[in-house]
Amino acid sequence: MEEGKVVQVHKSETKKSQVRWVIVSLLFLAILFNYADREIWIVSEPAFAYSFGWSHSATALTATAVHNISLILFFWSLSYAIFNFPGGWIVDKLGLRKSMATMFAIWSVFTALTAATFNFISMVIVRVIMGAGEGPVWPINSKVVKGWANRYDESKSFTLAGAGQAVGPVIGLIAGGILVTMFGWPAAFILFGVLGLIFAAIWYFYVRDRPADDSKVNSEELAYIREGKTEEEKEEKVLPSGVSWKMAAKMIFGTQAGWGTFLVFLSFGYVLFTFLYWLPPLMFSTFAHTVEKSGLYSAAIDVALIAGFLGSGPFNDGLLRKFPDNKPLARRLGAIIPMVLMIIMVGLSYFTGKAHNLLGTAIFLGIGSGLMNLTVGSWAVNAVDLAPAGTSATVYGIYNGSLNLVGAFNSIIEGALFIKYGPVLAFTSSIIFMLMFLGGYLGLIRKKTWERAMAYKEQLSKEAYAYMKE
Numbered sequence: 258m259e260e261g262k263v264v265q266v267h268k269s270e271t272k273k274s275q276v277r278w279v280i281v282s283l284l285f286l287a288i289l290f291n292y293a294d295r296e297i298w299i300v301s302e303p304a305f306a307y308s309f310g311w312s313h314s315a316t317a318l319t320a321t322a323v324h325n326i327s328l329i330l331f332f333w334s335l336s337y338a339i340f341n342f343p344g345g346w347i348v349d350k351l352g353l354r355k356s357m358a359t360m361f362a363i364w365s366v367f368t369a370l371t372a373a374t375f376n377f378i379s380m381v382i383v384r385v386i387m388g389a390g391e392g393p394v395w396p397i398n399s400k401v402v403k404g405w406a407n408r409y410d411e412s413k414s415f416t417l418a419g420a421g422q423a424v425g426p427v428i429g430l431i432a433g434g435i436l437v438t439m440f441g442w443p444a445a446f447i448l449f450g451v452l453g454l455i456f457a458a459i460w461y462f463y464v465r466d467r468p469a470d471d472s473k474v475n476s477e478e479l480a481y482i483r484e485g486k487t488e489e490e491k492e493e494k495v496l497p498s499g500v501s502w503k504m505a506a507k508m509i510f511g512t513q514a515g516w517g518t519f520l521v522f523l524s525f526g527y528v529l530f531t532f533l534y535w536l537p538p539l540m541f542s543t544f545a546h547t548v549e550k551s552g553l554y555s556a557a558i559d560v561a562l563i564a565g566f567l568g569s570g571p572f573n574d575g576l577l578r579k580f581p582d583n584k585p586l587a588r589r590l591g592a593i594i595p596m597v598l599m600i601i602m603v604g605l606s607y608f609t610g611k612a613h614n615l616l617g618t619a620i621f622l623g624i625g626s627g628l629m630n631l632t633v634g635s636w637a638v639n640a641v642d643l644a645p646a647g648t649s650a651t652v653y654g655i656y657n658g659s660l661n662l663v664g665a666f667n668s669i670i671e672g673a674l675f676i677k678y679g680p681v682l683a684f685t686s687s688i689i690f691m692l693m694f695l696g697g698y699l700g701l702i703r704k705k706t707w708e709r710a711m712a713y714k715e716q717l718s719k720e721a722y723a724y725m726k727e
Contacts, residue, residue: 292425327672340392345654363390369450517701565630
């Protein structure tokens with residue numbers, strides 16, 4: 258009888274409410290603002306560097322400017338990374354509604370306050386607090402997947418929301434370049450900060466923590482969301498803090514699949530931050546020597562990030578449907594094949610970059626960035642799957658915090674490489690971390706190691722919930 262109900266849910270797609278996708282869409286907007294705010298800062302670098310006296314003109318970045326900018330990026334990235342750890346735990350404690358609205362408001366306020374900075378110290382203080390507010394955004398995405406997605410929609414849910422990471426930079430680069438040119442660099446920060454506060458309020462009044470708590474979710478949608486989940490997974494409960502941290506640590510550092518996912522996050526972090534933070538300086542220094550042009554060229558390449566994110570969900574969920582009894586194989590194929598092709602594309606961009614061939618470099622890096630994001634529906638959802646019930650945001654916060662710690666040091670490493678070896682070699686050196694990414698999958702995330710991890714997760718989930726009943 259129960260099976261008949263599940264089948265009927267699939268046949269009556271139009272009868273299900275669609276609240277889960279509205280929440281995913283709102284999260285997409287939140288992440289879009291998160292990354293647009295960052296890229297506005299990047300594209301404004303020459304303008305505020307000149308304003309602060311670090312450069313002699315607004316059309317060139319001196320070594321002093323690059324040094325100061327890389328330090329600010331480091332401090333911001335470090336704050337963002339560190340706050341992922343408590344941020345994920347806070348999300349598990351407060352729930353989706355309060356945690357997202359609060360953090361969205363914090364980073365939006367300090368985005369606007371960036372316009373009031375006037376030297377290195379003031380910029381560092383504002384960006385560090387902004388980074389702390391941004392920290393929990395990806396743990397929130399993992400919690401949405403855990404609580405609101407059907408098991409065959411996990412990658413689509415995560416990557417549709419996460420596509421804001423790809424759309425945001427394009428909007429930030431284009432809008433930032435135009436606003437900086439027309440109104441000066443502070444204008445863009447004020448505009449996006451105010452808009453962010455408006456959307457934070459919309460999130461608070463619309464979103465609820467769990468499907469069962471939301472009157473807008475009908476019984477058909479609730480049944481679809483819960484399909485195939487264990488009793489512990491159907492409604493994530495709030496665990497005692499010590500239990501939550503203990504279960505998360507056991508899962509991540511007590512299994513081979515957990516360690517493999519950890520290595521994948523670390524290596525992807527370096528590659529991602531290279532594209533996010535050093536693509537505009539590469540375009541500016543090598544090909545286009547104005548803020549507006551470098552923003553437009555970088556945005557053109559970043560359009561491929563959107564295609565990669567949007568394609569990643571259907572691509573990886575499709576592989577899972579093709580290999581329903583071998584999830585590790587499906588996820589491995591979804592990550593390894595795109596990453597191998599990405600290595601080839603970025604490698605080719607080195608030669609076109611050295612030859613100052615703008616079109617060839619843009620094509621290769623555009624394809625490479627799309628392939629990079631095509632992997633997200635694999636490794637990111639692996640982290641969600643590994644989390645014991647009640648710890649989805651905590652586990653993802655640990656993984657994503659580690660990813661962003663690497664990203665923080667990326668700003669220092671890439672800044673030094675840009676100064677010593679030039680932008681082309683500095684950018685393509687990220688291939689080393691792409692190879693590390695492949696090593697995590699090939700060496701540690703296999704069918705046997707994954708099955709052991711899933712059995713251990715179920716054991717930990719039951720132990721955690723049993724502890725609450727005592």
